[in-house]
Amino acid sequence: MSAPAARGEPFGPARLLALGEEAVGRARRAGAAHAEACLESLRAFTVRVNAGAIESLKQSATHGLGLRVLVGGAQGFVSTTDLAPESLDDLARHAVALARFSTSDEANAFPTPAEAGEDPRPDLSLVDPAILALPAERKIEMALTLERAAVGYDPRIQRTDGATLATRDGHAAIVNSNGVTRASSATTVSASVMPLADEGGGKQQTGWYGMVKCRLDQLADVEAIAREAARRAVARLGARRVPTARVPVVLAPEIAAAWIGEMFEAFSGQAHLKRTSWLTDRLGQTIASSLVTLVDDGTLPRAVGSEPFDGEGMPTQRNVLVDHGRFAAILYDHYHARRAGTRSTGSAVRSYASTPDIGAHNFYLEAGTESPEAILAKVDHGFYMDDQGSYGFNPTTGDYSYQAQGFWVERGVKAYPVEGVTVASNSLDMLARVAALGSDLEFLGSIASPTLLISEMTLSGE
Amino acid sequence: MPAMESEPSDLVPRDLAAELLALSRAQGAEFGEIYAERAVVTAFSLEEKRIRSSQYSLLQGVGVRAIRGEQTGYAYADGFDPEDLREAARVAARIAREGPPGGPPRAFAVVDAPPPFVLREPFALALDETRKVELLRRADEAARAHDARVHEVSAGLADSAKRFVVANSDGLWAEERQYLARLTVTAFATEGDVRQQGYATGGGSVEASYFERQRPPEQIAREAAALAVLQLRAEEPEAGTYPVVVGPGWGGVLVHECFGHGMEGDVIRKQSSIRATQQGQLVAARGVTIVDSGTVPHSRGSYRVDDEGTPAQRTVLVEDGVLVGYLWDLLNARLTGQRPTGNGRRASFRDFPLCRMSNTFIAAGQHAPADLVASVPRGLYCKNLGGGSVNPADGNFSFQVTEAWRIEGGRLVAPVRNATLTGNGNDAMLKIDGVGDDLAIEGSTGSCGKDGQWKAVGVGQPTVRFTAMTVGGTRT
Numbered sequence: 001m002s003a004p005a006a007r008g009e010p011f012g013p014a015r016l017l018a019l020g021e022e023a024v025g026r027a028r029r030a031g032a033a034h035a036e037a038c039l040e041s042l043r044a045f046t047v048r049v050n051a052g053a054i055e056s057l058k059q060s061a062t063h064g065l066g067l068r069v070l071v072g073g074a075q076g077f078v079s080t081t082d083l084a085p086e087s088l089d090d091l092a093r094h095a096v097a098l099a100r101f102s103t104s105d106e107a108n109a110f111p112t113p114a115e116a117g118e119d120p121r122p123d124l125s126l127v128d129p130a131i132l133a134l135p136a137e138r139k140i141e142m143a144l145t146l147e148r149a150a151v152g153y154d155p156r157i158q159r160t161d162g163a164t165l166a167t168r169d170g171h172a173a174i175v176n177s178n179g180v181t182r183a184s185s186a187t188t189v190s191a192s193v194m195p196l197a198d199e200g201g202g203k204q205q206t207g208w209y210g211m212v213k214c215r216l217d218q219l220a221d222v223e224a225i226a227r228e229a230a231r232r233a234v235a236r237l238g239a240r241r242v243p244t245a246r247v248p249v250v251l252a253p254e255i256a257a258a259w260i261g262e263m264f265e266a267f268s269g270q271a272h273l274k275r276t277s278w279l280t281d282r283l284g285q286t287i288a289s290s291l292v293t294l295v296d297d298g299t300l301p302r303a304v305g306s307e308p309f310d311g312e313g314m315p316t317q318r319n320v321l322v323d324h325g326r327f328a329a330i331l332y333d334h335y336h337a338r339r340a341g342t343r344s345t346g347s348a349v350r351s352y353a354s355t356p357d358i359g360a361h362n363f364y365l366e367a368g369t370e371s372p373e374a375i376l377a378k379v380d381h382g383f384y385m386d387d388q389g390s391y392g393f394n395p396t397t398g399d400y401s402y403q404a405q406g407f408w409v410e411r412g413v414k415a416y417p418v419e420g421v422t423v424a425s426n427s428l429d430m431l432a433r434v435a436a437l438g439s440d441l442e443f444l445g446s447i448a449s450p451t452l453l454i455s456e457m458t459l460s461g462e
Numbered sequence: 463m464p465a466m467e468s469e470p471s472d473l474v475p476r477d478l479a480a481e482l483l484a485l486s487r488a489q490g491a492e493f494g495e496i497y498a499e500r501a502v503v504t505a506f507s508l509e510e511k512r513i514r515s516s517q518y519s520l521l522q523g524v525g526v527r528a529i530r531g532e533q534t535g536y537a538y539a540d541g542f543d544p545e546d547l548r549e550a551a552r553v554a555a556r557i558a559r560e561g562p563p564g565g566p567p568r569a570f571a572v573v574d575a576p577p578p579f580v581l582r583e584p585f586a587l588a589l590d591e592t593r594k595v596e597l598l599r600r601a602d603e604a605a606r607a608h609d610a611r612v613h614e615v616s617a618g619l620a621d622s623a624k625r626f627v628v629a630n631s632d633g634l635w636a637e638e639r640q641y642l643a644r645l646t647v648t649a650f651a652t653e654g655d656v657r658q659q660g661y662a663t664g665g666g667s668v669e670a671s672y673f674e675r676q677r678p679p680e681q682i683a684r685e686a687a688a689l690a691v692l693q694l695r696a697e698e699p700e701a702g703t704y705p706v707v708v709g710p711g712w713g714g715v716l717v718h719e720c721f722g723h724g725m726e727g728d729v730i731r732k733q734s735s736i737r738a739t740q741q742g743q744l745v746a747a748r749g750v751t752i753v754d755s756g757t758v759p760h761s762r763g764s765y766r767v768d769d770e771g772t773p774a775q776r777t778v779l780v781e782d783g784v785l786v787g788y789l790w791d792l793l794n795a796r797l798t799g800q801r802p803t804g805n806g807r808r809a810s811f812r813d814f815p816l817c818r819m820s821n822t823f824i825a826a827g828q829h830a831p832a833d834l835v836a837s838v839p840r841g842l843y844c845k846n847l848g849g850g851s852v853n854p855a856d857g858n859f860s861f862q863v864t865e866a867w868r869i870e871g872g873r874l875v876a877p878v879r880n881a882t883l884t885g886n887g888n889d890a891m892l893k894i895d896g897v898g899d900d901l902a903i904e905g906s907t908g909s910c911g912k913d914g915q916w917k918a919v920g921v922g923q924p925t926v927r928f929t930a931m932t933v934g935g936t937r938t
Contacts (some may be wrong), residue, residue, distance in 0.1 A: 016637065049814055050732065051732075053527060053532065053533065054533050054557070055532065055533065055534065056533070056534040056535070056536060056814065057533075057534070057535050057536070057556070057557050058535075058536040058537070058670075059536075059537045059553050060537060060538055060812065061539075062538075062540050062812070063540060064540070074513075075514070075515055075516070076516050076517075077515055077516065077517040077518070078517070078518045078519065078520075079517075079518075079519040079520070080519065080520040081520065081521055081522060081523060081540035081541060082520060082522065082540075084539055094518050095518075098517070098518055098591070099516065099593045101506065101513060101516040101591050101592070101594075102512075102513045102514065102515060102516045103511075103513045103514070105512055105514075132636075133605040159732075159734070160885075161734055161855055194855070196734060196855050199485055200742075202736045202739060202888075203736065203856070203857070203888065204734075204736075204855055204856060205856055206853055206855045206856050210774040233541060236856075244701045244702045244703075244938055245938070246938060273510070274509070274510060274614045274616075274650070275613065275614065275650075275652070275657075276650045276657065276659065277657075278657065280657070283655030332544075339584050351517055355515050355517070355522075363490065376597035389850075389858070389859070389860030389882075389884065390849065390850075390851035390860075391848060391849035391860065391862040391882075392860065392862055392882050392934070394659075394880050396650065396657050396658060397657060397658065397879070399879065399880040399882065401699075401862075401881065401882040401934040401935065401936075402860065402882065402934070403858060403859070403882065403884035403934070407857065419856075419858060419886075420858070420884065420885065420886060420932060421884070421932065422701070422860070422882050422884050422932060422933075422934025422935075423934070424701065424880075424882070424934045424935055424936045425701075425936060426936070458701050458934075458935065458936045458937075458938060459701070460701030460702055460703075460932055460933060460934045460935060461702075461703070461932065462702075462703055
């Protein structure tokens with residue numbers, strides 16, 4: 001099997017930029033004082049395997065255009081998948097017509113070439129020819145191996161909820177009427193599997209493990225991914241509940257990363273201008289243990305959260321948000337930076353179908369020096385949390401309260417698996433109580449943390 | 463904005479549909495299907511008293527599915543260029559790599575199903591932009607006027623108009639139009655160092671007059687503002703396992719997550735749900751009846767036909783505590799010899815259908831709601847829930863509670879902030895010991911995520927009491 005031959009001219013960077021120029025020109029002729037086109041094209045392939053056979057195979061090639069206009073200082077936005085030249089005029093007129101329903105705002109503006117800085121930016125190695133060249137048969141074989149290895153790990157694993165292998169390659173372009181034109185390309189490959197371990201009586205335990213990477217050689221061997229997922233499922237067998245208690249809690253890297261991800265909004269310039277963040281008025285203050293350094297960096301080479309420029313064409317950068325416990329920076333897109341009298345931090349994140357929003361690139365807690373085992377050894381009685389429910393964070397208060405799974409820790413080692421509990425605290429309290437930081441920082445996606453020890457949280461159980 | 467005057471069948475001519483279906487089965491697939499869609503979304507957002515953004519988006523294209531045995535091949539094209547569609551059909555067909563071509567599809571027969579409710583003037587078509595923006599301004603003013611401690615308001619109004627045609631190699635041809643609207647308000651309140659927020663929403667598949675007559679923006683805004691202000695004096699929840707009463711309406715998200723997902727045909731066929739072997743068994747307390755219905759009037763989760771062309775229906779999942787039925791889409795019904803229940807749904811033409819719930823609810827019981835609270839010596843009353851999730855394979859579920867009250871001696875004594883409910887879906891429905899007579903179905907808010915596809919759903923229940931649930935909190 002091979003990728004379908006592209007019809008006509010492919011939607012590569014050159015064609016996206018040309019379409020962007022076209023759309024911006026038509027918007028100006030339709031009456032926009034300023035205009036900005038954001039374009040994307042994406043080819044994606046996903047194979048999902050279950051019970052030793054392909055369950056589904058999905059292949060797609062998509063493209064889209066988002067057109068933002070300013071008329072009298074007010075913003076209109078349209079997006080479409082219909083890129084035919086005759087449709088662009090309609091689109092431009094819609095955008096201009098819509099702008100008159102928005103409020104005029106002098107902070108509305110698109111970056112100028114002077115603000116957007118030099119182009120091209122340093123190469124971030126976000127495109128891997130090996131991913132582009134990977135044949136479909138090989139991807140299917142990788143997914144089959146991933147599932148087979150998970151099932152083969154232990155006799156108590158007889159099936160999985162599926163193994164998935166996916167690749168994407170895409171291009172993005174920004175063109176605005178100030179003369180900023182930017183284009184970039186990226187590839188990703190991802191693999192994941194969820195083995196089911198039989199608990200008896202119809203009950204089962206799940207383990208999930210997976211990762212998304214920019215380059216094929218960054219992806220762990222699929223058999224190693226399978227082993228880690230299967231190890232997690234089997235380790236949970238026999239999970240029980242524990243009594244309610246205030247105890248030290250060790251957050252596994254993925255759980256710590258999920259918390260970091262929820263905290264992102266508290267660092268957004270929009271939340272600070274609206275005064276709706278639990279970090280409002282705390283810039284410059286100590287908000288965390290001195291072990292904590294929190295970074296958002298769009299410039300890491302070969303990282304899935306990287307891009308040379310953001311959703312408005314501004315260069316991405318490394319932003320240190322918490323520096324050894326001190327709240328050091330707030331993140332801005334162009335609009336909110338103008339409102340706050342500062343400059344964009346290159347944090348506008350979007351797809352072609354949406355207006356820019358302040359968002360994360362590679363968002364992570366810097367690694368400490370201790371091994372995960374050494375951190376566990378500090379805990380006399382406590383909880384190691386390595387799975388959680390999807391909802392449990394309040395972005396206004398920073399309150400944290402999640403359904404949790406993990407292990408009871410007794411004298412520094414995992415004693416037995418635990419389920420049916422919740423773990424609760426408040427983010428400010430948790431930040432202050434970060435008592436140890438692991439050396440095990442690894443990016444499985446774009447948000448990452450090493451193992452963390454929080455000296456006390458409330459475990460709710462029996 | 464462009465009106466949706468033309469027919470869904472205009473998206474793809476029948477002769478091209480027949481050709482694509484033949485192509486999708488050219489390599490031995492048993493079943494072929496095309497789904498052509500055009501969806502227009504209009505959205506306005508208000509931040510800091512400004513209409514920050516006015517948006518319009520168009521999503522259109524065709525997805526082609528080929529099935530052989532348990533295997534699905536899927537490809538799609540943005541737009542309707544016949545050559546792109548043929549290529550998508552050829553790519554989907556490759557799921558079956560050997561075998562004779564399936565030949566032309568059976569002659570199309572149009573699915574004739576009654577609409578679940580009549581929509582005379584859909585909001586998405588009838589109202590002009592000036593009036594939509596005015597709804598946001600009214601919401602903003604009402605939330606601020608409600609209480610001086612409300613210092614900031616965000617509001618959004620979005621509506622969508624979508625039409626699709628689905629045709630398959632069995633000769634099915636179905637056309638559908640769907641219209642949704644939703645107004646959301648978030649109010650932020652502050653007092654001293656304490657900050658809180660409250661959220662409320664209205665909408666569904668509603669008439670143009672809905673926000674004037676049934677649910678004015680002022681009402682939604684005041685609910686959001688009242689909740690934000692209430693939270694300012696809310697206490698920390700007590701950690702532990704104790705009786706919980708969940709209020710009517712959106713509380714039904716509990717039955718959706720911790721029971722409904724395990725009843726979907728894919729996890730039943732693959733036996734990854736504990737429910738797969740429980741037909742005829744007691745899976746909920748006596749007196750508990752659980753229903754999924756795609757025909758609830760004006761709900762986001764309702765439709766005339768599902769995204770595979772099967773008419774929506776009312777399916778009883780649990781009758782008086784006993785498991786009596788599952789939810790089925792075409793693929794899983796065919797593989798297990800069941801009859802489809804109209805639960806094949808997809809986010810858009812860019813996704814293949816999955817077995818999904820529509821409007822899922824616990825039917826009304828006998829108890830007066832007040833009695834369910836009055837008989838609890840010490841517990842938690844959850845008036846409203848936020849988001850929830852479940853892992854169907856191990857049954858662990860959790861919910862954020864957006865408005866809760868501590869129950870002492872059968873009375874609601876103090877508001878409680880940021881509680882989380884958790885338990886295991888395998889036995890949660892068995893822990894119900896009282897079902898109220900006040901059934902309400904919330905059809906304005908819900909979106910459910912599954913395998914990366916988000917789909918509008920409705921949920922509902924009367925007041926329901928659980929003997930015990932684990933409540934996450936910081937007070938011990």
